Amino acid sequence: MSHYAMVIDTRLCIGCGDCVVACKSENRTPTGLNRDWVVEQTRGRYPDLTTEFRSERCNHCSHATCVLCCPTGASHHWQGSNIVLVDADRCTGCKACIAACPYDARYITPEGYIDKCTFCHHRVAKGLDPACVATCPTHCMHFGDLDQASSRVAELLGKRDYKTLLSGTGNRPNVYYLT
Amino acid sequence: MKRRDFIKLPGLAALGVAGGGLLSGCQSRPLPGSGEVTVTPTVCEICFWKCAGWVHAENGEPWKITGNAEDLHSGGRLCTRGSGGLGAYADRDRLRQPMLRVEEKGRQRFKPVSWEEALSFIAERMEQIGERHGRDRLALLSHGSGGGQFKRLLNAFGSHIFAQPSYAQCRGPRQVAFALTYGEDVGSPDRTDMANARCIALIGSHIGENLHNGQVQTLSEAIARDATLITVDPRFSVAAGKSRYWLPIGPGTDIALLLAWMHVLINEDLYDHRFVEQHTLGFEQLREHVQSFNPEWAWLETGLEPERIRATAHELGRHAPASLVHPGRHTTWYGDDTQRERAIAIVNALLGNWGQQGGFYRPEKVELPAYPAPKPAKPASDWKAAIQADHPLAPKGISHKVIEACIGDQAQVKGLFVYATNLPMTIPGIADKLNRAADDLELMVVVDTLPMEVTGYADVILPECSYLERHDDLRNSPEREPSLALRQPAFEPLHQSKPAWWMAKQLAERLGLGEYFPWQDYTEVLDWQLQQVGSSLEEMERIGVKTFPRKTGLYFSADDPPSFRTASGKVELYSQLLADYGYDPLPRYTPPQQPGEGYYRMLYGRAPAHTFGRTTNNPVLFELMPENHLWLHPITAADHGLKSGDYARMKNRVGVRGNPIRVRVTERVSPRDLFLAHGFGHKAGGLRLTDGVGGDDGEMMDNIKIDPITGSTGMRATFVTLEKA
Numbered sequence: 001m002s003h004y005a006m007v008i009d010t011r012l013c014i015g016c017g018d019c020v021v022a023c024k025s026e027n028r029t030p031t032g033l034n035r036d037w038v039v040e041q042t043r044g045r046y047p048d049l050t051t052e053f054r055s056e057r058c059n060h061c062s063h064a065t066c067v068l069c070c071p072t073g074a075s076h077h078w079q080g081s082n083i084v085l086v087d088a089d090r091c092t093g094c095k096a097c098i099a100a101c102p103y104d105a106r107y108i109t110p111e112g113y114i115d116k117c118t119f120c121h122h123r124v125a126k127g128l129d130p131a132c133v134a135t136c137p138t139h140c141m142h143f144g145d146l147d148q149a150s151s152r153v154a155e156l157l158g159k160r161d162y163k164t165l166l167s168g169t170g171n172r173p174n175v176y177y178l179t
Numbered sequence: 180m181k182r183r184d185f186i187k188l189p190g191l192a193a194l195g196v197a198g199g200g201l202l203s204g205c206q207s208r209p210l211p212g213s214g215e216v217t218v219t220p221t222v223c224e225i226c227f228w229k230c231a232g233w234v235h236a237e238n239g240e241p242w243k244i245t246g247n248a249e250d251l252h253s254g255g256r257l258c259t260r261g262s263g264g265l266g267a268y269a270d271r272d273r274l275r276q277p278m279l280r281v282e283e284k285g286r287q288r289f290k291p292v293s294w295e296e297a298l299s300f301i302a303e304r305m306e307q308i309g310e311r312h313g314r315d316r317l318a319l320l321s322h323g324s325g326g327g328q329f330k331r332l333l334n335a336f337g338s339h340i341f342a343q344p345s346y347a348q349c350r351g352p353r354q355v356a357f358a359l360t361y362g363e364d365v366g367s368p369d370r371t372d373m374a375n376a377r378c379i380a381l382i383g384s385h386i387g388e389n390l391h392n393g394q395v396q397t398l399s400e401a402i403a404r405d406a407t408l409i410t411v412d413p414r415f416s417v418a419a420g421k422s423r424y425w426l427p428i429g430p431g432t433d434i435a436l437l438l439a440w441m442h443v444l445i446n447e448d449l450y451d452h453r454f455v456e457q458h459t460l461g462f463e464q465l466r467e468h469v470q471s472f473n474p475e476w477a478w479l480e481t482g483l484e485p486e487r488i489r490a491t492a493h494e495l496g497r498h499a500p501a502s503l504v505h506p507g508r509h510t511t512w513y514g515d516d517t518q519r520e521r522a523i524a525i526v527n528a529l530l531g532n533w534g535q536q537g538g539f540y541r542p543e544k545v546e547l548p549a550y551p552a553p554k555p556a557k558p559a560s561d562w563k564a565a566i567q568a569d570h571p572l573a574p575k576g577i578s579h580k581v582i583e584a585c586i587g588d589q590a591q592v593k594g595l596f597v598y599a600t601n602l603p604m605t606i607p608g609i610a611d612k613l614n615r616a617a618d619d620l621e622l623m624v625v626v627d628t629l630p631m632e633v634t635g636y637a638d639v640i641l642p643e644c645s646y647l648e649r650h651d652d653l654r655n656s657p658e659r660e661p662s663l664a665l666r667q668p669a670f671e672p673l674h675q676s677k678p679a680w681w682m683a684k685q686l687a688e689r690l691g692l693g694e695y696f697p698w699q700d701y702t703e704v705l706d707w708q709l710q711q712v713g714s715s716l717e718e719m720e721r722i723g724v725k726t727f728p729r730k731t732g733l734y735f736s737a738d739d740p741p742s743f744r745t746a747s748g749k750v751e752l753y754s755q756l757l758a759d760y761g762y763d764p765l766p767r768y769t770p771p772q773q774p775g776e777g778y779y780r781m782l783y784g785r786a787p788a789h790t791f792g793r794t795t796n797n798p799v800l801f802e803l804m805p806e807n808h809l810w811l812h813p814i815t816a817a818d819h820g821l822k823s824g825d826y827a828r829m830k831n832r833v834g835v836r837g838n839p840i841r842v843r844v845t846e847r848v849s850p851r852d853l854f855l856a857h858g859f860g861h862k863a864g865g866l867r868l869t870d871g872v873g874g875d876d877g878e879m880m881d882n883i884k885i886d887p888i889t890g891s892t893g894m895r896a897t898f899v900t901l902e903k904a
Contacts, residue, residue, distance in 0.1 A: 012399050014387035014417045016787035017803050018259040024799065025243035025262060026211055031802060042415075046812060046846045047427040051420035088208075122210040135245065137256050137392055138399035 002081045003062070003146040004119055006133070007153045007162070008055055009178040012140035015040050015053030019132035019141065026120065026131035033107045035117040036132055055132065055141065058105035058117040059165065059173030060084050066097035066106065074114070082174055083121050088113040102169045119143070146174075214238040219669035220247065220723030222654045224324055224646035225260040225267065226790045227345070227367065228391050229654050231724045232257050234265075234647055234669035241265045241647075241670065249724040251393065251658045252368060258390040259787050259803070266797035267645045268670065272866050273628055274642035275674035289640060294675065294685070297639050302689035304622040304638075305336060308593045314338060315560050316593040317622075318581050323599035324651040324666070325643060325679025329626065332683040333596065334555035335695040340562045340584075340592060342576030344605045351891040352510040355572065356520030359754050361533060362744030365506045366542055366657050373397035373406075373505075376537040377498035380409040380491070382433050382523060384507040387417035389785040391508065407494045411436060414782060414810075414854055415847035424491050430780050430852060430895060431513045431771025432481040437504075437522035438768055439477035440492045442469040444529045449496030451531025458741065459528055461753025461765075468765045480770065499530040501537025514884025514893035515769050521754070522766040528750050534735035542657030543729050548711045550704040552697050565591050570890035572760060577890040579606050585616035594622035598679070599643070601631035604792045604858070607880035607894050626679065629796060630865030642676040644668075649678035650701045653708060659733060662726040663712070665705070665719040762888055771896070772882070774851070778898040779815065781829065782854045783876040791858030795869040806873040808843035810854040811901075816844040819901045826904035829853070829874065831897060833881045839904035840874030853899065 015038045023029065023036050036057035043050050062082045067075045074091035077084060086097075086106075091113040098106045098114065106116045120130035124143075128134065133141040144151035153176075156162075160178045167173065218233045221244065230253035235242040244264045248255035257264075277297035278289035292300075308316055314337030319329050322343055330341055346354070354364045365371075373379055374397040386398050402408060402421050410422040411433060419425040428436060444450045445466050455462050474485035474492075481488075495502050504526045510516050532538020566584040567577045582602070584591040595616070603610055617623055617636040625637035634640050643649075647669045654664040672678070684696040698704050706716035714725050735741045745751050758764035774780050788804035789795055809827060811819075821827055826839040838860045848854045859873025876897070884893030 009403075011421070012402060014395070014399075014421075014787070016259045016387070016390055016395075018257075018262055018390075018787075020803055021259050021262040021799060022243075024802075025265065028208070028211065028242075031798075042845060042847055044846065046415065046849055047425070049415045049420070049425075049846055051415065051417070051847070053417075122212060131243075135256050135262055137254075137258050137390065137395045139256075139396070139403070140399070 001147075003174070004060060004081055004083055004124065005144065005146045005153045005174045005176060006119070006130070007142040007156045007176045007178060009140040010052050010054060011178065012138040013053040013055060014138055016137065018135050018137055019055045022131040022135040023117070027118070029115070030110055033109070033115070035105075035115070054177060056103070056165070057175065058084060058101075059103055059171065059175045060117075060119055061171035061173050063170060063172045065100040065102070065169075065171055069096045069100040071096060078121050083119045083124070084116070085118055085121065086114050086116060102166045102171060103173075211242070212237065216242070220665050220667050220720065221647060221669060222651070222664045222666040223257065223261040223264055225264050225794060226391070228252055228393070229324075229656065229664070230257055230261055230392050231654065231664035232261065233723065236669065241268065247664070247723045249722065249726060250664060251660060251662060251726070252656070253392045254396050256392070256396070258392045258395065260390060260790055260794055260800060261392070263794075263797060263799035263803070264647065266799035266801075267628070267794070268647045268673070269798060270629065270796055272630065272796055272868075273645070273673065274630055274634070274640060274676065276642060277675070278640040280638045294677070297641060298682075298685050298689055301622065301624055301639055302686055305594060305690060308621055309337070312593045315558065315562065316591065317596065318342075318584070318592040318594070319596045319598065320344070320578055320581060320600055320602065321598040324646070325626070326598045327652060328679040328683035329596050329598050331555065331695060332687055332692070335687060335692045336690060337556070337559060339558040340566070340576065340581060342578040342581045344578045344600055344602070346575040347577045347579060347889065347891040348511055348606055349509045351573070351575070351889040352516035352520045352886055353506045353508070355574065355889045356517050357506065357524050358574065359745070359756060360521060360524035360528065360751055365539070368393050368542075368656060368658060369506065369508070370539045370542045370657070371397070371503060371505055372537055372540040373503070374400040376401050376406055376501050376503055378407040378409070378494050378502040380411065380495060380504040381418055382411045382437075382504065382507055382519075383512070384505050385412065385416040385418055385784050387421070388787055389508065390787045407498065409491045409494065413849055413852055424487065424494070426483050426487060426491065427849065429480070429482045430782065432768075434515065434519050434522050434766055434768040435472070435477045435480035436483065436488065437519070437526055438469055438472035438766065439474045439488050440495065440526055441465065441522070441529060442472045443474065443489055443492035444496050444526070445469060447496075449493065449499075450529040451499055454500075454531030454533075455529065458533075458743070458750050460747050460749040460751050464753040465525065465765060472768070480768065495526070495530060498537070500532040500535035502530050503527055503532050503538050511886070511891040512893050512895040513771055514886050514896070515767075516886050516891060516893060517888040518763060518766040525752050525766065528752060533750070534741045536734050540659060540733050541731060541735070542659070543661045543731060544657040545655050545661040545663055545712060545727055547653065547655050547663070547708055550698070550707050553694055555695065562591065567890055570888070572756070572888050573890045578602075579609060579612070579892060580890060582606070582609060582612050582616050585620050586612065587619060590619055593620065595620055595624070597623070597625045597633055597637070599627055601627075601633045601792055603632040604861070604875060604877050607877050607883050607892055610878070626682065628676070630863050631792070632861065632863045635863060641682055642674065643682070644672035644676035644678055648672040648676070650680065650705060651678070653705060660726050660729060662724055663709070663714070663719070664724045665716075667720060757888070774898040778832070778900055779853045780851060780895065781876060781879055781897040781899050782848075782852050782895065783857045784854065786856035789856070789858050792861060793858070795858055795861065795872070796866040798868065801868045805868075806841055807856040807859040809840045809874060810843050810845050810848040812848050812850040813844055813846065814850045815853070815901070816842065819903065821901070821903060828902045828904045829879050829899040830902055831879045831881045831899050835879060835881065836902070837874050837879055838871065
């Protein structure tokens with residue numbers, strides 16, 4: 001069993017949206033619907049300012065409320081890992097998972113099923129990074145298995161300060177932001 | 180390759196943007212890449228950086244473009260725009276067939292015609308101009324890979340008038356200032372060794388919002404290694420947010436800061452004595468010149484506290500030579516831009532970073548022989564003397580001067596070719612002149628992929644295929660390591676579009692100039708050139724990028740000292756050449772014109788999602804950023820009763836009112852300035868996604884500050900008021 005995590009260095013992220021475009025091409029998401037997005041947060045008053053950019057997506061929670069609430073079992077953890085997938089054949093489009101997701105990471109496709117970030121599990125299965133990570137021109141995104149102590153993601157979380165989003169939900173999210 | 184299957188598919192224009200609809204019910208789509216995948220090498224044309232990558236098609240349908248891992252320009256990672264490159268192919272508004280103006284000039288009444296008709300028309304008009312006025316009376320304005328083909332055509336015909344807006348509207352001051360100081364330009368890609376720098380100062384350069392790929396990557400590397408980043412910008416740019424020092428300078432006062440930095444570096448003895456003594460000329464004059472420009476003086480001009488000016492000068496000096504002031508790229512701001520760039524060049528010389536690790540490296544390109552073909556004869560006349568004599572030091576054609584030279588009965592230019600550059604949104608305040616030029620020209624040809632504003636002025640429109648459907652010259656840019664990259668067609672050209680090499684050759688043959696284009700297919704040229712350097716087209720089709728060993732060191736050393744192609748053979752801190760032509764031999768600070776009561780200074784820049792107006796109709800990039808926003812400080816917004824999401828219009832001092840543009844209220848801009856990304860507010864009429872969307876900074880520019888040295892257009896003295904839209 002693998003514990004996949006994405007670690008994103010907000011010190012380096014420039015909010016360019018390459019992750020969004022790369023995801024869109026790789027996964028052919030429908031026009032107007034995206035599996036990832038960029039948030040800009042500026043604090044302070046001119047000229048005492050800080051800006052944080054965050055590339056956001058499904059957090060592939062270890063304790064995923066979307067999986068727990070799915071009445072058909074369409075939302076599931078992939079191969080016993082924490083990667084959350086939706087099996088379109090079993091999805092009825094009831095949207096319970098959309099209500100249950102704290103991150104607003106899911107959408108309904110024109111075909112009627114729910115879709116979301118897959119951590120590019122089709123690439124992960126081939127030993128590749130997700131498309132967003134592979135294209136990021138600032139190298140601010142990292143992907144790997146937290147259970148492997150030697151992985152870059154484990155190393156980064158070991159030595160840098162980090163945060164997760166909405167950590168109080170108990171969902172145990174797996175997208176980490178280095179601060 | 181699967182190209183041929185591809186053209187047969189109906190509704191191709193929607194590919195890559197609307198994958199849905201092909202499937203029904205709640206059945207999942209197959210996983211990406213599970214079909215038959217083919218890859219074709221490409222060189223991106225979404226911006227001039229020209230990263231090398233791979234075009235992926237799955238089951239014959241366009242899928243994605245990724246970077247080539249061997250490519251130094253991209254490090255295997257394309258930027259936002261490059262990743263969205265398929266949108267340039269899929270754009271449903273592309274020019275589809277040649278078109279000929281059939282009504283009077285100025286109206287967009289074009290009749291679709293055959294290639295034969297369009298090319299014959301152009302050839303006849305060219306001959307006519309040659310007979311009536313002389314064969315040296317055609318001009319080319321160009322930006323992009325295929326421009327060289329038309330340049331060759333016009334040169335063979337006997338005309339040499341040539342300009343790129345990337346000179347007079349962008350990098351001109353930097354190019355001239357570095358050539359004056361070091362005897363050579365910074366070049367492209369910029370030779371900044373940021374990955375190894377310990378301290379980097381950006382003067383108004385918003386790397387991160389401009390996504391020049393290698394620049395973004397090396398700056399990011401520097402930040403990751405905790406290099407000291409100093410960003411000088413009135414706006415809290417993305418780079419400012421990554422900086423240890425953000426200096427929110429008063430707009431247009433950069434030279435004052437640079438002079439104060441020189442003052443501190445010299446007076447506190449922080450400059451590189453060895454470099455200055457061995458390699459520079461005019462240090463004593465410089466020392467004397469900067470004595471009165473201490474940080475306290477600069478404070479009054481720039482609004483920056485003296486301690487911050489000193490601290491940042493100390494940082495620059497402490498890390499030298501692994502320390503640099505970035506020359507920037509778009510440098511046409513206030514009209515004294517060559518002087519500002521000279522000041523940047525001089526601070527760098529004091530840091531002794533030329534050819535040093537962490538400063539400026541020595542770029543090297545491949546010595547690639549030209550395909551054996553007759554050389555066009557030398558120009559019969561001195562066209563620069565005829566059209567831009569007032570800027571004798573300008574090494575390149577000045578685009579707006581070329582347009583001015585199209586106006587009037589006695590005009591120097593009688594026929595104009597415009598290749599892939601949308602003049603009305605590129606050159607500030609050019610609309611009226613372009614109208615007059617179009618009236619007087621006997622021939623105007625526009626070559627482009629999309630119906631832009633400039634196509635409306637043409638007599639003939641030639642539809643070029645996108646970069647994903649054509650061969651172009653090999654990319655051979657100076658880099659850390661010499662390398663070649665191949666652009667190969669990934670798909671058959673859509674509609675009736677054609678590559679530039681084909682158009683130029685066809686025209687040449689109709690003009691009896693076929694001998695200058697002695698190839699049936701451009702692959703012959705590419706293969707021959709590659710064979711000369713031990714490669715082949717076959718090899719490049721497999722690998723896309725080939726890197727060659729360097730012949731010189733990446734940096735200079737005691738055994739391998741630098742030489743400078745200036746008149747003195749030294750780095751000219753004091754420029755005798757400038758003095759001889761009546762310009763300031765040492766950078767002089769001129770206080771900028773201020774907006775005045777009720778006006779704001781309009782600042783503009785790039786957004787990472789777009790290459791200005793060339794990509795705003797790209798369906799993939801349009802989705803990411805459909806419109807630009809007008810950034811207002813909260814005080815400005817409150818004064819005008821505006822909030823984020825409202826629409827406003829800018830109005831300049833001569834009464835021009837802009838398009839409605841959506842307001843973004845943010846602390847990231849000062850209360851005295853406004854900011855917007857350039858490239859929006861298209862009015863061409865044929866761009867269905869982007870027409871009429873967003874604001875165009877260019878049309879607001881009424882107070883252009885011409886740089887006397889380069890002839891370039893300073894665009895940051897535009898003052899506007901606001902109206903609710």
